[in-house]
Amino acid sequence: MVLSSKLWAKVVVIGFLILLVLGFTVPGFINPTSPTGQEPVPQRMCRTDAECYLLCDGKPTNVLCSQNLCQQNSCEEYSPYPWKESGMEITLRILVEDKTIQITNLTEERNTYVSVEEGDQVRLFSDNLVLRHVLEKMDVKLTPECLLIEGNQWCVDATHDLNMSVNGNQSFAWGDYAPQDGDSIVITYGS
Numbered sequence: 001m002v003l004s005s006k007l008w009a010k011v012v013v014i015g016f017l018i019l020l021v022l023g024f025t026v027p028g029f030i031n032p033t034s035p036t037g038q039e040p041v042p043q044r045m046c047r048t049d050a051e052c053y054l055l056c057d058g059k060p061t062n063v064l065c066s067q068n069l070c071q072q073n074s075c076e077e078y079s080p081y082p083w084k085e086s087g088m089e090i091t092l093r094i095l096v097e098d099k100t101i102q103i104t105n106l107t108e109e110r111n112t113y114v115s116v117e118e119g120d121q122v123r124l125f126s127d128n129l130v131l132r133h134v135l136e137k138m139d140v141k142l143t144p145e146c147l148l149i150e151g152n153q154w155c156v157d158a159t160h161d162l163n164m165s166v167n168g169n170q171s172f173a174w175g176d177y178a179p180q181d182g183d184s185i186v187i188t189y190g191s
Contacts, residue, residue, distance in 0.1 A: 046065035046070050049063065049111045050111070052065045052072070054075055081128045081129065085125070088179070088182075089124075090121075092185050094188075095189070103138055113129060114137040128178075131173075134179065142174055161191070165185070
């Protein structure tokens with residue numbers, strides 16, 4: 001018995017659908033997303049570091065809050081920003097049109113990773129923080145084009161520049177710069 005062309009087309013379509021279903025289900029059996037059988041811990045929302053701490057082995061553990069998410073969600077999870085009791089100290093100055101922005105007024109007391117000590121002295125309590133993390137704790141955003149502080153925005157235009165210097169040398173790392181103990185960082189916007 002010879003299959004008619006219509007019947008042959010139906011067999012091919014059904015075979016294709018079976019292969020399609022297998023293609024989407026078999027990889028899930030071969031490489032499951034949770035190899036240990038444990039459900040992933042959901043990301044916790046936060047506004048300050050104090051909202052992220054964990055109780056590990058009966059001791060409170062500091063956890064960084066960055067971009068409104070806790071960067072560690074369980075004691076078993078790796079911490080990309082281990083907290084250090086003795087932090088490093090940097091100097092951070094922000095100048096807009098030759099006026100110094102008082103960074104002490106910008107910080108939230110409930111942040112445990114960044115502390116403004118006095119004037120422009122800032123203490124960082126993890127070696128893995130970059131400038132973006134430090135500025136985020138002060139509600140400051142820095143890009144090569146704009147400086148945003150508490151809703152106010154200053155952007156580069158024909159008459160204004162935005163510059164960043166580290167220890168007196170111009171830097172183009174912006175928010176990705178990893179501060180070192182004793183650094184003096186100056187961000188300036190002006191003509």
